[in-house]
Amino acid sequence: MTDHTAEQEAWAAALHAHGRRVTKQRLAVLAAVQHHPHSPAEGILAAARKELPELTAQSVYVVLSDLTDLQMLRRFEPPHSPALYETRVGDNHHHAVCISCGRVEDVDCAVGHAPCLTPHWNDDSKPMTIQIADVLYQGICQDCQSKQQLPVQPSVTKK
Secondary structure: OOHHHHHHHHHHHHHHHOOOOOOHHHHHHHHHHHHOOOEOHHHHHHHHHHHOOOOOHHHHHHHHHHHHHOOOOEEEOOOOOOOEEEOOOOOOOEEEEEOOOOOEEEEOOOOOOOOOOOOOOOOOOOOOOOOOOOOEEEEOOHHHHHHOOOOOOOOOOOO
16 A cells, blocks of 8 residues: 555545545545644645646645644644644644745644743733644744845834
8 A cells, every 4th residue: 555545545534534524625635734733724735736736726725724624634733924824733742833935844742841931920811721832933943044045124214
């Protein structure tokens, strides 16, 4: 059994477990997200069309929304970026984004237990039991540092 076949069988079982039909569109989108993590919908559409050329943008958006609602996909929105998708779900990992090239890397929970952070509550707040922490690290990746590709700062105009 090839990795692709095993992957498709796993996705099919997960879709059945959620009461969804196994369709070519869903499998193509899942495979695209699996092989291109941290991609926006347009990137997922382009990757999925290699397997299913007739796939429409609307179908991809519908599938992404449905699979995100089912928690089979995770959607996150870095600043100044469209929403990005990945198949790594259920582990409360975080992300690091290079502010120069936009590369995204997964960051495991480094200290303690999920959700990794203990909030400090103000005296006037009503504390909650935290279930998930969503941390976004922003910095400059090693590749950009070595190329000295620093982000362009907005110009300041004098009046």
